[in-house]
Amino acid sequence: MTYDDDIDDATGDNRIQILAQRMVDTLLTLVRRGNRLAFGTLVIVVVVCLGGFALGIAALSDGMETVWIIFGGFGAFVAIGSVGLAMFRLWVVTTLGASLVSEVERLIAGDPRSERVVIDTVEASDGVQDQSAMVMSRQFFAMSDAVGTAGQFAALSVALRSVTTFPLLMLLATVITIGFAGLGFLFLLGILL
Numbered sequence: 001m002t003y004d005d006d007i008d009d010a011t012g013d014n015r016i017q018i019l020a021q022r023m024v025d026t027l028l029t030l031v032r033r034g035n036r037l038a039f040g041t042l043v044i045v046v047v048v049c050l051g052g053f054a055l056g057i058a059a060l061s062d063g064m065e066t067v068w069i070i071f072g073g074f075g076a077f078v079a080i081g082s083v084g085l086a087m088f089r090l091w092v093v094t095t096l097g098a099s100l101v102s103e104v105e106r107l108i109a110g111d112p113r114s115e116r117v118v119i120d121t122v123e124a125s126d127g128v129q130d131q132s133a134m135v136m137s138r139q140f141f142a143m144s145d146a147v148g149t150a151g152q153f154a155a156l157s158v159a160l161r162s163v164t165t166f167p168l169l170m171l172l173a174t175v176i177t178i179g180f181a182g183l184g185f186l187f188l189l190g191i192l193l
Contacts, residue, residue, distance in 0.1 A: 016115075020104035023118050024097065027159060031090045034166050038090065041170060042083045048177045049076040052184030059187035072183075079176035086169040089162035099155040107153060 053076050056068045093100075108115045 016105050016108050017101075019108060019115070019118055020101050023104050024100045027100065027163065028094065028097065030163060031093045034090050034163070035087060038083055038087045038166075038170070041173060042080070042087065045079050045083055045173050045177045048184065049079050049180045052076075052180035052187065055184045055187035055191065059190040072180075075176050075180065079173045079180070082169040082173045082176075086162075086166050089158075090166065093159045093162050096155040096159060100159055103153045103156040107156065 053068075053072045056072050057065060060068050104118065108118055
């Protein structure tokens with residue numbers, strides 16, 4: 001079903017309201033999926049990073065132990081913090097529901113090109129509803145370009161920034177966690193041998 005099928009009978013302001021509500025519904029669906037993914041990622045990141053950190057403390061001695069505490073602690077903090085930041089940003093989006101609808105309506109009413117971008121974003125997101133939050137978040141990059149950095153769409157800017165930076169924050173946490181897993185394995189071998 002396309003956007004045009006949904007609003008055959010709608011005109012003017014009603015059409016804008018329908019499109020704005022559909023856009024926000026799509027965004028909130030993505031946010032819910034992102035939160036589920038981020039929670040699972042957080043559990044894995046905490047276990048692997050803290051485990052690797054503890055193994056490093058146990059395996060190293062003297063000056064290297066101090067260096068590991070500083071650099072390993074910083075790495076663990078960044079990995080866990082990036083997932084925490086992503087989850088916090090997505091939580092903020094869930095509190096902006098009503099203001100998001102009104103800002104999308106104002107965006108569409110104020111610029112006909114923005115309406116096309118919103119339609120394209122909604123339809124592209126409808127096509128990937130069964131896919132992951134990471135895949136769905138790509139659809140919102142064009143939308144963030146249409147909104148820009150102007151202060152008149154504060155809630156929409158926050159929501160789009162939260163959704164579009166989510167994959168980068170998850171990637172950062174994943175890369176650091178893989179590093180901790182590898183180092184943790186090496187530290188475990190050092191302890192056992």
